[in-house]
Amino acid sequence: MLEFFVGSGLAAAAGLNAWMPLLVLGLANRFFDAIELPAGWAWLSSDIALWIIGSLLVLEIVADKVPVVDSINDAVQTVIRPASGGIAFGAGASAETVRVDDPSAFFANQNWVAIGIGVAIALAIHVVKASIRPVANAATAGVAAPIVSTVEDVSSLALSIFAIVLPILGFLLLIGAIVAAVVVIPRWRRQRDRRAAIRNGNASQSTST
Secondary structure: OHHHHHHHHHHHHHHHOOOHHHHHHHHHHHHOOOEEOOHHHHHHHOHHHHHHHHHHHHHHHHHOOOOOHHHHHHHHHHHHHHHHHHHHHHHHHOOEEOOOOOOHHHHOOOHHHHHHHHHHHHHHHHHHHHHHHHHHHHHHOOOHHHHHHHHHHHHHHHHHHHHHHOHHHHHHHHHHHHHHHHHHHHHHHHHHHHHHHHHHHHHHHHHHO
16 A cells, blocks of 8 residues: 555656656665665666756746746646656556565556556646646736745655655645645635625726716
8 A cells, every 4th residue: 555655646746747756766766775666667767867857857847937938838748747647656656665665566567557547646736736827827917936836846846755755644745735725726716706806896886986
């Protein structure tokens, strides 16, 4: 079961930032004893992969903090983030970490199952992220873009690290974030619509007088 927690945390991180969990996986396997990737995923820690993933990570971090550009980036990432989530889940769930020492029994030879789960998780997180950003930009004239993006980047990094070191805690944080989003976002939208209705009502009264 811990393998599922590891993979879920990494896939969710990919839904926020496609390249963060892949870079964390590659660096952890390359320089630390926190994780040992199986042969099929060892390419993530190669020099070429780390440089490419690192460069793409910097590009996404910058693009995601610029209003309008962030929405374009989200549209492009609709394919990339789920794919990254599939890779992250597949690599993480089948790796030996500080908490998982026999991952081979989890999915056996059905690696496609792990990849499919990772794609679904990352896509769900991405859809929520992509739907919130335009609303936040419109409500704050773009001021919120770098702030929200930074929170997402930090959350992606934290989820990636927790998934490897403390997978249960990382999974609980993920569940908490999902519950918060389900509760907070609709409430925030209702308050926004109520304020807009009040402003429109005041404007109508001013015009009629």
